[in-house]
Amino acid sequence: MKIGKIEMKTYNKSSHELERNHLGKVVAITDGKIAAIGKDINSTLKLAEKRYPRKTFYVRKIGKNPEAIFIL
Numbered sequence: 661m662k663i664g665k666i667e668m669k670t671y672n673k674s675s676h677e678l679e680r681n682h683l684g685k686v687v688a689i690t691d692g693k694i695a696a697i698g699k700d701i702n703s704t705l706k707l708a709e710k711r712y713p714r715k716t717f718y719v720r721k722i723g724k725n726p727e728a729i730f731i732l
Contacts, residue, residue, distance in 0.1 A: 671689060679724075705717065
């Protein structure tokens with residue numbers, strides 16, 4: 661399976677709830693789980709790395725037409 665496919669599916673399945681409750685924030689997803697949600701990439705990654713050390717994260721802004729990156 662390609663890297664990020666599970667994480668993108670996780671976002672898509674949760675998108676309505678995320679966009680309703682956290683629009684404009686940043687989400688980090690790993691292994692099909694939402695690892696953290698924060699106001700910016702730095703705070704979100706800090707929390708995600710604390711919860712899931714040594715993992716790869718799919719990070720994106722919550723909303724339509726997001727910027728998305730992978731943190732390895």
